[in-house]
Amino acid sequence: MTTDHTTLSAAPDPRPGADLFAQAPCRGLDPELFFPVGEGFAAAQQVRRAKAVCAGCPVRRACLREALRLGDTEGIWAGLTAAERRELHQLARAQGPLSRAARAAGELLAGRPARVRNAERPAVALALLGHGWSEERAAGAVGVSPHVVRQARETVRQLDRMRDAA
Numbered sequence: 001m002t003t004d005h006t007t008l009s010a011a012p013d014p015r016p017g018a019d020l021f022a023q024a025p026c027r028g029l030d031p032e033l034f035f036p037v038g039e040g041f042a043a044a045q046q047v048r049r050a051k052a053v054c055a056g057c058p059v060r061r062a063c064l065r066e067a068l069r070l071g072d073t074e075g076i077w078a079g080l081t082a083a084e085r086r087e088l089h090q091l092a093r094a095q096g097p098l099s100r101a102a103r104a105a106g107e108l109l110a111g112r113p114a115r116v117r118n119a120e121r122p123a124v125a126l127a128l129l130g131h132g133w134s135e136e137r138a139a140g141a142v143g144v145s146p147h148v149v150r151q152a153r154e155t156v157r158q159l160d161r162m163r164d165a166a
């Protein structure tokens with residue numbers, strides 16, 4: 001997200017190497033596009049349009065890194081909504097010591113109980129999907145709804161697409 005537009009101009013540009021964002025296609029666009037209000041049809045359309053801009057951005061990974069570094073940011077950054085970034089952040093933290101989620105999944109695969117922290121549940125479920133479990137079965141094993149697993153899966157897919165495009 002470029003920060004040289006009117007809505008953010010009150011804050012100093014916090015990014016080191018901000019000139020990298022000179023290539024960003026959102027530069028020069030109406031910044032409101034990246035800050036949808038509400039959750040109705042119009043907001044969903046706006047999110048889609050903003051994501052389409054980000055999809056072709058050559059600095060998308062840097063944008064995501066920056067958004068995650070800044071923490072609790074609003075609006076669309078790197079083609080992800082604030083909720084999607086929070087989820088990604090949680091997944092990344094849960095997978096941080098990757099072995100934790102993998103180890104817990106290993107226990108469950110072996111039919112043994114596993115101690116799983118709340119924040120790690122989606123990551124463990126994803127590990128189980130990797131072993132051929134269905135979303136419903138993985139969700140049930142870690143105690144979340146299939147919707148949570150689907151969301152986590154979609155977030156990881158988005159990240160993979162972003163990596164492929166970079």
Ligand code: SF4
Pocket residue numbers: 001002021024025026027053054055057058059060063064076077078079
């Ligand atoms: S990823 Fe999107 S928000 Fe970020 S710099 Fe590129 S176009 Fe702007």
